[in-house]
Amino acid sequence: xxETDLSLLIRAGEAxxxxxxxxxxxxxxxxxxxxxxxxxxxxxxxxxxxxEQTLRSARPEYGWLSEESTDNAARQSSEHVFIIDxxxxxxxxxxxxxxxxxxxxxxxxxxxxxxxxxxxxxxxxYSAAKGEGAHLNGARIAASRQSQIGTSQVLATKPTxxxxxxxxxxxxxxxxxxxxxxxxxxxxxxxxxxxxxxTLRPSWEWDIAAGALITTEAGGRISDKTGRxxxxxxLDPRLNGVVAAGAQLHRPLLQELASA
Numbered sequence: 001x002x003e004t005d006l007s008l009l010i011r012a013g014e015a016x017x018x019x020x021x022x023x024x025x026x027x028x029x030x031x032x033x034x035x036x037x038x039x040x041x042x043x044x045x046x047x048x049x050x051x052e053q054t055l056r057s058a059r060p061e062y063g064w065l066s067e068e069s070t071d072n073a074a075r076q077s078s079e080h081v082f083i084i085d086x087x088x089x090x091x092x093x094x095x096x097x098x099x100x101x102x103x104x105x106x107x108x109x110x111x112x113x114x115x116x117x118x119x120x121x122x123x124x125x126y127s128a129a130k131g132e133g134a135h136l137n138g139a140r141i142a143a144s145r146q147s148q149i150g151t152s153q154v155l156a157t158k159p160t161x162x163x164x165x166x167x168x169x170x171x172x173x174x175x176x177x178x179x180x181x182x183x184x185x186x187x188x189x190x191x192x193x194x195x196x197x198x199t200l201r202p203s204w205e206w207d208i209a210a211g212a213l214i215t216t217e218a219g220g221r222i223s224d225k226t227g228r229x230x231x232x233x234x235l236d237p238r239l240n241g242v243v244a245a246g247a248q249l250h251r252p253l254l255q256e257l258a259s260a
Contacts, residue, residue: 186211
């Protein structure tokens, strides 16, 4: 019997983790991407190569979208597509911090159907398949039930608080927190460790895809910053910001945004 898409992602993610840990906190090449797109390391490329070989050999008919691969519009003709960030949080990886992640997802006709976020150094494996709930290391997880913005714990960068983003004169009085990896931020929303996550600038699909399904399967809600549903495998693989939260907080938070 063929392994499920989720089992495939878990197997590939765990192999990626072993590769990445071999580079972690050791000397390896680092260089800057063109146009100020940020750093990339030997580890990013090695993990990307491993994932592409593992996943595409198992599902050769699936398209491929990865931060570290040259994009090919041919992926849009595929019913299914892998959406991959080999290492989300490369700067953290370079600095020797532990909260970098592998983010692996499969979209079918624009909708995520299987997802894995793996933090190898922290021994955290978040996973979800559509309709089957979200899990952390095999145990079911659930998003926050917080409904009050003023007492909520929100993952967001400082620029998110600028008054131009909000209908009122500045952001609501929530408690702001930060984690470098977007994928990990979404996993923390799914786990209920935080109540919401905001990123209001254009966001790459590979940072969001896995976390989007894990969040919704945990009972949370996610949209772009205008409230529209997220669709994946776009010709331009960028989303119009992201708002993720527990089910009772998502709409009230969204209604405070100037873009909604």
